[in-house]
Amino acid sequence: MDKSKKISTAVIRRLPKYYRYLGELSKIGISRTSSKELSDMTGFTASQIRQDLNNFGGFGQQGFGYDVSNLRNEIGKILGLDRKYKIIIVGAGNIGQAIANYTGFYEEGYDVVALFDKNPKLIGLSIRDKTIQDIDDLDDFLELNEVNIAVLCTPKSVSQKIADKLIKGGIKAIWNFAPTDIKLPKDIVLENVHLNESLFALTYYYKNKIIND
Amino acid sequence: MDKSKKISTAVIRRLPKYYRYLGELSKIGISRTSSKELSDMTGFTASQIRQDLNNFGGFGQQGFGYDVSNLRNEIGKILGLDRKYKIIIVGAGNIGQAIANYTGFYEEGYDVVALFDKNPKLIGLSIRDKTIQDIDDLDDFLELNEVNIAVLCTPKSVSQKIADKLIKGGIKAIWNFAPTDIKLPKDIVLENVHLNESLFALTYYYKNKIIND
Numbered sequence: 001m002d003k004s005k006k007i008s009t010a011v012i013r014r015l016p017k018y019y020r021y022l023g024e025l026s027k028i029g030i031s032r033t034s035s036k037e038l039s040d041m042t043g044f045t046a047s048q049i050r051q052d053l054n055n056f057g058g059f060g061q062q063g064f065g066y067d068v069s070n071l072r073n074e075i076g077k078i079l080g081l082d083r084k085y086k087i088i089i090v091g092a093g094n095i096g097q098a099i100a101n102y103t104g105f106y107e108e109g110y111d112v113v114a115l116f117d118k119n120p121k122l123i124g125l126s127i128r129d130k131t132i133q134d135i136d137d138l139d140d141f142l143e144l145n146e147v148n149i150a151v152l153c154t155p156k157s158v159s160q161k162i163a164d165k166l167i168k169g170g171i172k173a174i175w176n177f178a179p180t181d182i183k184l185p186k187d188i189v190l191e192n193v194h195l196n197e198s199l200f201a202l203t204y205y206y207k208n209k210i211i212n213d
Numbered sequence: 214m215d216k217s218k219k220i221s222t223a224v225i226r227r228l229p230k231y232y233r234y235l236g237e238l239s240k241i242g243i244s245r246t247s248s249k250e251l252s253d254m255t256g257f258t259a260s261q262i263r264q265d266l267n268n269f270g271g272f273g274q275q276g277f278g279y280d281v282s283n284l285r286n287e288i289g290k291i292l293g294l295d296r297k298y299k300i301i302i303v304g305a306g307n308i309g310q311a312i313a314n315y316t317g318f319y320e321e322g323y324d325v326v327a328l329f330d331k332n333p334k335l336i337g338l339s340i341r342d343k344t345i346q347d348i349d350d351l352d353d354f355l356e357l358n359e360v361n362i363a364v365l366c367t368p369k370s371v372s373q374k375i376a377d378k379l380i381k382g383g384i385k386a387i388w389n390f391a392p393t394d395i396k397l398p399k400d401i402v403l404e405n406v407h408l409n410e411s412l413f414a415l416t417y418y419y420k421n422k423i424i425n426d
Contacts, residue, residue, distance in 0.1 A: 016409065024393075079413045079414075079416055079420075080420030080421070080424075085419075098307035098308045098310070102408070108409070148419065173419040175411070175412060179233070180233070180237075181254075187423075189423060191415035193411055194230075195315070195406065196318070197226070198404055199323065201229060201404060202362065203292055203294065203386075204225050205404075206362065206385065208293070210386065
């Protein structure tokens with residue numbers, strides 16, 4: 001991979017889809033595929049797919065298509081899935097617990113090493129063998145343990161404060177589920193999952209395409 | 214609003230953000246705002262914001278900015294948030310329960326009217342006063358009740374089958390959390406929340422910006 005080349009966000013967003021579909025092909029025993037077949041699966045055009053994969057040096061052979069498991073491994077490497085990541089979940093309410101319980105992440109090498117909350121009713125409960133810890137112990141935990149990614153599932157009223165705490169503790173990547181935007185230094189990586197916004201967009205299309213028809 | 218005009222997906226995706234920020238301004242008692250202030254809050258440029266709002270006829274007055282609560286109401290109307298929506302959740306595991314428990318949706322007029330699962334351990338449990346029903350009763354439920362939106366939180370192995378069932382039962386809008394793409398007739402509205410893909414994108418940026426630095 002040519003590191004000097006800047007890969008666009010749109011390409012990065014498509015790579016996980018290729019990765020997932022290649023996994024599905026692999027599971028049903030298919031070992032070779034084509035940009036045409038990937039196009040049928042993903043809905044992206046075949047030329048778009050070839051162009052995307054060319055960003056990283058190609059992988060395909062004219063007339064032979066792609067080796068499914070090789071291509072999946074290569075995309076996995078590009079995404080960084082060829083190593084393990086230690087995750088903490090801050091805010092162990094509904095969403096936080098759902099994420100801790102989601103087995104799909106464990107399969108891909110993500111390991112939830114701790115959960116934190118300030119609610120005394122939650123502190124001490126176990127989620128998949130991890131005890132929910134007091135949020136007051138977060139600083140100490142971060143000092144003593146390596147953590148790669150923090151999942152932020154707090155109410156929005158405290159999310160900025162907690163995010164600041166995480167950064168201070170050395171966290172460089174935040175996956176934010178709090179329904180608000182948080183301001184972070186430029187060297188921190190942030191990915192938002194704003195469920196409300198997703199539901200509102202669905203509602204817009206529902207109202208305009210279906211109800212108004 | 215000029216109905217003949219096609220609004221781009223990018224604009225539709227930004228509207229919920231404006232709606233959210235205007236709500237936050239409203240809550241702290243601010244009654245007027247400007248595209249400049251909204252720009253500072255959202256990270257979009259002021260000209261982008263003015264252009265977006267012009268799609269729907271403007272709302273602002275040169276030199277006076279926007280009336281916060283009026284603009285929020287108008288955007289809410291565009292999004293379709295000026296009415297109620299009945300939601301069912303199919304697949305009442307971690308994610309399904311988390312969504313049923315998420316109060317943010319209730320505040321905006323979304324009402325979870327039923328949950329369904331096939332797991333006997335879950336059937337009969339109550340989530341926010343709604344009993345989880347047997348998935349086998351889904352068809353009858355859809356025949357007897359008006360439902361606007363179905364939230365699909367099943368394992369991916371059954372998501373297409375369940376989606377087909379929902380469509381057959383008259384559902385026109387699906388919010389899909391199953392980590393797979395489902396194929397639907399063109400007249401159905403679909404919004405995917407693929408958590409894995411979001412985490413993989415975060416991982417890519419983490420690996421490339423932070424680890425490789």
